[in-house]
Amino acid sequence: MRVEEPVAPGSLDTEAVGVTDAEERVSVAPQWQLMWWRFRKHKLALLSTALVLLFYLVVVFADFLAYSDPHASEAQRSLIAPQTVHLFDDGRFSPYVEGLVGTRDPLTFKRVYVADPTIKVPLTFLPQGFEYKLFGLIPTDRHLIGVGGEGNTPDNSLFVLGTDDQGRDQWSRLMYATQVSLLIGLVSVAISLFLGVLLGGLSGYLGGLTDTVVQRVIEILRSIPTIPLWMGLAASVPKDWDIVRVFFVMTLIFSLFSWTELARVVRGRFLSLRHEDFVTAAELVGCSRLRIIFRHLVPSFLSHIIAATTLALPAIIIFETSLSFLGLGMRPPGLSWGVMLQSASNVQTAAVSPWLLVPAIPVTVAILAFNFLGDGLRDAADPYGV
């Protein structure tokens, strides 16, 4: 923001001079400025923006944030509890974890790991680990944090969130799962946005028979219980398909059903705008219908569309997680929040190893954040209202 920080329009009535100043500023402010002022008042939406940005940072830097290969399993180290990261050693900042020493339980002969306070495994920043490509382009093997050491020794154990039943590191898996789950949401919402704007736009702009047909189709789709249908479609995806193909089919299935709400919003906007002068002008100049829709109408209610899109994301995240949890969405070796939660589906296992339930936290937080962000955007999209 290049403009100097103005007084928020809501908190004005302190000084008489300030009132006129600020009022003038409000009356000459461009629309995006008004939206920002309105949005800024919604504290939860601000916080959610930060959270959403954080989530997408994880999406971009998942490989960097993970410190071990999410698929590297070792049966010996299954279901290890999360390790506590000690930040200070002797009053000095030097983060470490206590080394894990494996012993046999004399009763069950199961291998159990106990933290040995005498072994301190120092955490290092930007250590070398497994190789990956940053942004899919730059090959590197640096990670944010990690520990040295190789093999099953006490000094190479770093399990911030414990391990799952196959001894894979939960933290690293969570990073990749976040990447997949949020990307599915983003791609699905992009497709349904296109469908929604196109069909809702045609419906609202053309009216008449087109409108009736599209509206009835929307009503029918909305009155069908979608999860059984999704399950049916998802189950028909052949079992031998690779992860990428499954990913794209899933996004298609999700967007097939989530465009209706977007279409409804777009249609409502079109109905209220289609008799405005600038639309008539464009028609007279001879613009094609698609051009009028995408060049003239859409930009004028873009903010509403963005808000509606944000509000559509949580539903997709919920459905992706649910389907993957059942084993019908993304499936191993693919990763997603739902796939991770699958390992907690057995209550007995979850009761002994509650850290398997940890992916529930990002699911809930992400859904909440998108909801609040969407609410804030929706309020801000119409900055002239009360």
Added chain:
Amino acid sequence: MVSFMVRRLVLAVFTVIAISMLSFLIIHLPPGDFVTTYVANQAANGGSVSEQEAANLRAQYGLDQPVYVQYLKWVGLIARGNFGVAMEYQLPVAQVIGDRLWLTVAVSVAALIFTWLVALPIGIYSAVRQNSILDYLFTFIGFIGLAIPNFLLALLVLYFGFKYFNANIGGLFKPEFADAPWSLAKFQDLLGHMPIPAIVLGMAATAAQIRIMRANLLDEKAKPYVVSARVRGLPEYRVILKYPVRVALNPFASTIGYTLPYIVSGSVIVSIVLSLPTVGPLLFKALIALDMFLAGTIILMLGVLTVIGTLISDLLLMWIDPRIRLEG
């Protein structure tokens, strides 16, 4: 009123047709036709199907004919109550589904009742005591309810039940009643098991309905007729309950149409997690085994039930809102 009813009925008929087409599509999506799968399944189980039998089956379901003929045949069979054979069970689909369909209805209705019983008073309270501590508390719980997918809620309930009460709280019946014929004792057992699925299933819908009711009532409360009723000295509870609540109820009632598909959808997943004997786990198993006749029938039945429920809610709406009753 007649035109409203007719419009709704026509829409319902079209919805049922759409659902039947989608179910049919799902039956036919997996590669190979169902007889191929059937033969393979029989062979895997040590049985055998002769060429003649296979050909007969193909002819019965018209698998050698174009898709639209197959669809019409399938609809014809269903209209006569023949839903095909569930391969895994070697029993007619209708028999496999049996009681499960009604238990699904029972669970969904229980969730709907829970939603209403809880959302209505809380919504009214939150609107009347806007910005009070309890209002904030309910709003907070409501947001959490919206944000936790219901399979996750079911999982957490199971987890805490197991961890702190050492009880498995899934299911709808005690083991001794599971296969018993219906009796009063079994019915009581069912009622006793109902609250947890109903709450888990109704949680998200309840949260949404509280927000709707609260927003509607806040809009109504600010209108002049409420002020004038208050000025005339009506007791506060009448000022609120008699007029604005009734007006605010209309959008509330009209959202049942969207709540019901949502709850029925959710019931499938929650039933799988809580192992309820509804059609949910059956559908899941059928899909995993690619037993598409069973799966398609269940999807069709769930869809049709939802349409019927939505129609009932429309009738209810007509009864509540005179504007719809009297128009046209």
